[in-house]
Amino acid sequence: MIIRIFRAGIAPDRAAEFENFLRTTALPLVREQDGCLSVHGGVPLEGTDTTEFCVVMVWRDEAALRAFAGDDWQQPHILPEEEGLVLTRDLHHYRSTDSVLL
Structure with a gap:
């Protein structure tokens, strides 16, 4: 299994717009992909001064992730709908400890 963590810094005046996009478009799109075992969206905590959002996904394997994200996974x-909302983006991948043979 592969854990994929995407973080996006959002323009402060557009955070509510991005949260709506995340809930109504991005998360449903990822959830319907074959090989996506789970997906969770993270929004900034109230009372903090950050506008960084995250999406944590767990994929069955690299082949499933490639089918979704392409060879440059x-x-x-x-997505085009995010243009102008996302100021920074960061992506990391991890092998799940559940899939490590000991």
Whole structure:
């Protein structure tokens, strides 16, 4: 299994717009992908001064992730609807400890 963590810094005046996009478009899109075992969106805590959001995904394997994200799956991408909302983006991948043979 592969854990994929995407973080996006959002323009402060557009955070509510991005949260709506995340809930109504991005998360449902990822959830319907074959090989996506789970996906969770993270929004900033109230009372903090950050506008960084995250999406944590667990994929069955690299083949499933490639089918979704393409051959450049290790690079962060944004959908056209996110253009102008996302100021920074960061992406990391990890092997799940549940899939490590001891």
